[in-house]
Amino acid sequence: MxxxxxxxxxxxxxxxxxxxxxxxxxxxxxxxxxxxxxxxxxxxxxxxxxxxxxxxxxxxxxxxxxxxxxxxxxxxxxxxxxxxxxxxxxxxxxxxxxxxxxxxxxxxxxxxxxxxxxxxLNHVILDLETGIVRFGPGLRWDELADKLDGSGWSAVGGRMGNVGVGGYMLGGGLSFMSQEYGWAANSVLEFELVVANGTVVTASEDRNPDLFRALKGGGNNFGIVTSFTAQAYRQGQVHGGVMVFPRSRDTDAKMLKAIQDFTVYNDDDKAAVIPTQERAGGGIVDAWIVFMFYDGPSPPETVFKNFTDIKHIVDARKTCSYAELVRTNNWAVLKGQAYVIGTETLPLPEDPSSDLAATMLPEIHEHWREVSKQVDDAVGIIASIAYQPFPRRIAQVARDKGGDLLDMDDDVDRIIIELNYSFVVKKDYERVGQTLEDTYGGMRDRVLAWQEAGQLPDAYAPLFMNDAYDEQDYFSRLRPQHAELARSLAEELDPNGLFRERTGGWKP
The missing domain is CATH 3.30.43.10 (Uridine Diphospho-n-acetylenolpyruvylglucosamine Reductase, domain 2)
Structure with a gap:
């Protein structure tokens, strides 16, 4: 380099x-x-x-x-x-x-x-024979999906269409198709970027392989990416959409059990879920919304049965194109709101029948509900928690595809939590931000206590960059050798601190 x-x-x-x-x-x-x-x-x-x-x-x-x-x-x-x-x-x-x-x-x-x-920088160039697609960082995922719609190919990407390609890819990128293909970044074959001195650099397995790894989860520390070249995959119609469940203690218990069982036992790589609970208006609105996805026109009846058997009031799932699905999911982002988002990674107990396995997610969930009430009086407040299954299968696929900076192991199943607070009045920013810190901080404290007591495996639990809050120390949670790789590359490629000192973001 x-x-x-x-x-x-x-x-x-x-x-x-x-x-x-x-x-x-x-x-x-x-x-x-x-x-x-x-x-x-x-x-x-x-x-x-x-x-x-x-x-x-x-x-x-x-x-x-x-x-x-x-x-x-x-x-x-x-x-x-x-x-x-x-x-x-x-x-x-x-x-x-x-x-x-x-x-x-x-x-x-x-x-x-x-x-x-x-x-x-919004180009899309698809090789119809190989499915290799070159695309720019200025696209949103619904734009890229629309460009590929009808080609028979689809790129591993965002679950909401109005998510931008650039930041998503550099953070790793969780996808509905991650159990099939790993992080979205794992399907990148080549990055083109301009580094601090103005040189145009290519990073791939064969050219600058250390930089190639660091760009898959290393954020904006190494230059400005001007193009991604990735492997797309054959895809026809998909099945997906949301189901809505009125919240009750009984529903909470059934939903949390369904989440854990899906994470541990689901063996259909085409299936994915994002269960979320939303609280708004001080609890006036209180419901579960579950995003479901199946990479095919019709899911097996049993794959989502633990969820669909729970009493629900809306079932908006349908068979459609992938482009239509990600575009439809854009409703979940409300315009005119301020947002703070944070994350935590939960390793699950090795024994799914243990006492902790039965109480862990309920305790985490109750902690979120209680702490979120601290800002019930904030104007327009919506508190949301999303449980994103990260079974060991995703880590296996990611490593098989050459790895990335997060370097998850396949020793345990995990759940990646996304915490989301949105509100209207800017003056509430600091206290809502503090509530967010209290929320993920309490989750982390519980995980560490369970590990110290020998109830949870002492598993590696990095943060998912795309969902992290600016106060979270992303690089300190990586494996030390990968944090050091990012640090040394950033210093080598940017010796005068153009990106390290003049842009925001987590710095190694």
Missing amino acids: SRLLKRSSLAAWLCLCLLAGLVAADSCSAIEAVAPSVQVKYRFDPAYTSTNSEYWSTTCIALKPSCIIYPSSSRDVTAILGALRSNASDPEPFAVKSGGHNPNNYFASVDGGPLISTEK
Whole structure:
């Protein structure tokens, strides 16, 4: 990898020469001077307004970049990074935005510095014979699914269509198809990215393999990805949708048992579920919503039986195209809300018949219900918990496909918790954030106590980046050798701290 840093591309060298004369220019003006083909939009321009409003969380929308920059090629990105480097004496913060689904402020949003929007990096090139597809980070998953619809191929990707491709892939990416194909990032064959010195780099199994691993779960620390090349898979119609269950203590017990049993015993790799419980209006709305998916037109009757046997009031499942399903799931993201999202990873007991197996999820769930009540008076509050099964089968597939930075082992089954609080009034941000910390912190304390008592295996439990809160220490939860790999690569590829010091996100 060090050879990459010893030779800048011709484009990067030219940018440096041109920028040498732009003394004390801000980055936005510098980019306009050296790359006139790159669109640069300022506040009150309709394009600026549109791009900056496309975040899940209103707290990110409230941050106002000095300009928004729209590269459409890796050459454009090289020029942009050259301009940012030229202002090292008066460094501005900056951010890179794909779909804007990460609600952590300053991760894909910025106040007073340039925002690089990847929305024009939206190419989709499919080889109909092999299913190898090259696509850009500026797409959302429903856009990519629509492009592939009717081809007979589908890419492993987001379960909600309006999730952006870029951040999702660099965080690993859980998919409805993960039990078949692993993390979404495990199907990537090649990354193209522009590193801090402007060089365009390819990372694959054969070229820069350490970087290839680090990009699968390492976030925005190594450069700006301009293209993914991934293996797509044969796919026809699918079956899926949501079921809604009125909440009661009896329903809680049955649902939590169904979640644990599905995680441990399901052997149909085509089946997936995301059971969630939603509380809103101080408990006025209190219900389970279960997302179900089957990679085929008709699931076996038994595969979801533990869920469908529970009393429910809505069954909106249907047979449709994969593109239609992920587009339909967009209803779950409410516009005009502020969001904080956090996560925790729960290893399950080795003995599914043990006393702890019967009480663990109920205790975790009751903890969430009690702590979430702390903010029942917040305007527009919706508290949600999602149980995302991560059976050992996913870890097996991920390792078979070459691995990733998370490097899950297949020794135990796990559940990845997603905690989601949305609300309306910005002044509630700090206390809702504290409630989120209390929620996942209490879960972690319980897991550690059960492990110390010998009731839970002392299993590796990294955090899932795509669901993590900015206060969670993502890299400290990785295996030490993988955290060190990320740290050393970030220092080598970015010795002057362009990404490490001027962008948000978790830093190794």
